[in-house]
Amino acid sequence: MLVAFMLAVMACLPFACGCSGPAALVVNGRPIPSGEFNREVQRRLAVIKKKSPEELEGESGRRLEAETARQVATEMVKAEIMAQQASKLGVEVEPREVAAKLEQQQTKTGADQFAQDLESQGLTLEKYTDTLEQQVLVDDLGEKVTEEVTVTGDETESYFLTHKEQFSKPAAAHVAHILLESEVQAGIVADEIRRGVEFSTMAKNLSKDDATRANGGDMGWIEQGSMEPAFEQVAFTLQPGQSSAVVKTSDGYQVIKVLERREAYSPTFNEVKGEVIKAVESGKKEEKFADWLRTAYANAKVEVVAPGVGKWDPRMGMVVGP
Structure with missing residues (x-):
């Protein structure tokens, strides 16, 4: 699919190449400075050394260093080719797109964890933002x-x-739940519901799940295989309208109610026509973009100036050993 293919390409584009200082690489006449190339190689080796210093020892360590240099060279060349092609086609990155991606990532991981992740990779916020800009460009x-x-x-x-x-559609259940920290409290809640207290009322008043509490604990439809076993065993055993005893999960103690059930089935073409169109379109786009990239890599004039790194193989679209 195109999205997955894009992610694979993005992984090769963590650079915003400058153009000052002696060149390590030259792409279609545009130099990529040795200083920038060497800093990236050293950053990656420093990450490896911090995590597994033994990997850099002896002959295998020297091979890893050489492979790291080739990998960085390949990625920098590809990034420069993409930037040049984008310029030819009039593709420009909007700063707001980059800012939105950055905010999304920080929100997803949390500010503290985000900062720790950058530090562990030896990245500055500026360098990481350059990476996001390249992703948007792709x-x-x-x-x-x-x-x-x-x-x-x-x-x-x-x-x-x-x-x-x-x-094909797997079995699914429309469920609501009440999440609690205490097994004793969960047991009391389960008893109250069995006695006739409204499930949604208990969820609104007591559930610790901020995402579903306001909706009476309604989680919507969950497909079989998408939740942890303890939860699913109950959700796909109860009949619609039934609620459970206490269920211990990794999130805490839960009381579950099944609102609706749907068995696994194979839909007709008309039922999933929109999904099929998207799948075919994505596959065709991925294939076309891959062909376009191969042509761009093959036609690029690349010189690997950095000593001992290797040479650009236009057919493979990568820097190979000397």
């Missing part, structure tokens, strides 16, 4: 290159017939 460039991709009715129907299992 997203935008991919959309530009594949914007004319279309999907026909025959393609979608054919894809559905050969990938029916991809669109």
Whole structure:
């Protein structure tokens, strides 16, 4: 799928290459400075040394150092090729897109953990922001290159017939829950519900789950295989309208109520037509972007100036050993 493919490409683009100082690499006439190249190699080796210093010892350590240098060279070359192609196609990164990605990542991991992650990788906030900018560039460039991709009715129907299992729907349950810290309190709540107290009222008043408390504990539909076993065993055993005794999970102690159940089934084409179109479109875009990248890598004029690093292989799209 295109999104997964983009992520793979993004992993190779953590650089915003400058152009001052002696060159380590030259891409279509544009130099990438030795200082920038060497700093990135040393940063990665420092991370390895901190985590597993023994990996850098002896002959295997020397091979790892050489491989790290080739990897950095490959990624810098690819980043520069992408930047040049984006410029040709008029693709520009909006600062607000980068800021939004940064805020999203900080919110996801938490400010303290985010700072620790950067430190463990030897990254500054500025360098990490450059990485995000490259990710946005890849997203935008991919959309530009594949914007004319279309999907026909025959393609979608054919894809559905050969990938029916991809669109099968597992058993699912519409559930509500009450999350509590104490097993004793959870037991009291379960007893009260059995005596007729409204489940949603108890959830609103007592549940520790901020995400569902206001909705009476309603978690929506969960598919079989998406929750931990202790929770699922109850959720897919109870009948609609029934509530459970105390269930111990990794989150705490829970009381669960099943609102609706749906058995596993294989939908018709019309039921999942939108999903099929997206799958076919994503596959075609991924293929087109991959072909476009191969052409860009093959046509690039790359000189690896840094001694002992290797040479650019246009067919493989990477720096290989000397």
